[in-house]
Amino acid sequence: MEFHVDSYTGEILNKTNNHLYIKPCKELEHVVAHYTITFQNNETIPEGSVLHLIPDVSGCFVFRFLDNFVLSVWGPTTEIVTVKNDLNTVGSKFFVEFLPGGLYQVLGIDISETVDKKYELQDFNKELFEEINKHVNTMTTFDEIVEKVNTILTREVRKHRIDQCIAHWINRIIKNKENVNTKQIAEDLGFSERQITRYFNRYVDMSVKKFSKIVRINHVIEEFNQNNFTQLATHHDYFDQAHFNHVFKEICGKSPSHYLKNMSDFYNEIYKF
Structure with a gap:
């Protein structure tokens, strides 16, 4: 399974050497900050290079298109998280970057289970993971992914209203x-x-x-x-x-x-x- 950044033809917020930033649909503007597509460029990243992620108290979904589809859940972070800098060593990934409180509105779970941790979505909501996995397996463009994720997350948010x-x-x-x-x-x-x-x-x-x-x-x-x-x-x-x-x-x-x-x-x- 492989997706290319050029497959996205919709409106974007911004584009950098490795990131494409996309607005969510209007119904999700209070839940999702933006979607991000990461992609490779011609720059060389030193072996063993890492990135220190600034705490953001928000959380995100990470779609990884490897041999098998993987959807990870990063909980809200309250401390620096260090990850391998793989921007130019792996293919495109798709991120759902939540606003503070947004992850709760999608998952409807006690957020204390996720803070400063990484899990797989199927560990929290197997039904939701299988639904997304099924649709992704029939898609070939990021346009399709953005449209489907907008639809699914809008439905989930309606179940878990925040005060x-x-x-x-x-x-x-x-x-x-x-x-x-x-x-x-x-x-x-x-x-x-x-x-x-x-x-x-x-x-x-x-x-x-x-x-x-x-x-x-x-x-x-x-x-x-x-x-x-x-x-x-x-x-x-x-x-x-x-x-x-x-x-x-x-x-x-x-x-x-x-x-x-x-x-x-x-x-x-x-x-x-």
């Missing part, structure tokens, strides 16, 4: 880069702090504080080309440079200066925040 009050706050934290706490959300919604904690654990399996930290660091990384840490720290409402450095190292495992010097060794998922 809209909490969804509003998840989206607010993402868009406004807010440093909020459980008490603030509880007072706004008229819920107890215990209820808010329970909702966040169910949908993203982490505290409001942790979620806010990781989202804000992702926003900072998007602006790293400015190369002015003090300005970035101030702009994103960190107490001072030392506080910014501490939080960055807590989330990414390295200092901001180390990250900047070795950016090619890291991968930050764009269009997710």
